[in-house]
Amino acid sequence: MAVSEVKKEYSALYSYLDYTLHELPAGVLYDTNGANEDNCLELMRCTYRLEQLSKELSEEDASFIEYCRWHYERDPHYLSRQKHFGSYGNYIVKYNGPSRVKA
Template sequence: MSKHEEFNKLYQYLDYTLHELPAGVLYDANGASESQCVELMKATYQLEELANQLGEDIDNFLTFCRWHYERYPHYLSRQRHFVTYDHYLDKYGGLLKHET
């Protein structure tokens, strides 16, 4: 697989993990766990490296992904206080879409 194909595949997957917002972060077809959010965060660094190699500017997308991958586990640990991820996003000012 070429670097460009790898970049596109990883970008599309990370985009997919956030397409259900404000419901939550996905991992495959299910909601992500804390450890899966760690894996997703690591994937953002892989994507960033590929983007740099290819000259792609995806800073806004990476910021968007990292915000959710960092905070979704916090929401999960305190879910009874927030009820829904949407309420969590309202309280902490989370974005629902990234700027392209």
């Protein structure tokens, strides 16, 4: 794959993953709906692909990838006990999760 194609895929994937998290602390999005467990698995696969592309391009986005993983791994747990937590924002606070990417 040509470098320009890798950059294009990287940019599109980064933008998409950023979009899925722009509603935090309200929750993780998948398209215009809230993500479910299967969607979160797909988003995790996208995160692995982004990490691979970022290494190829020598991009420094480890904080963003870590941020994505925290939410994609934990959102299914929150969804299974949503009534207990009341809101995803409460869940983030309880488990000391990131609500923003660290600079």
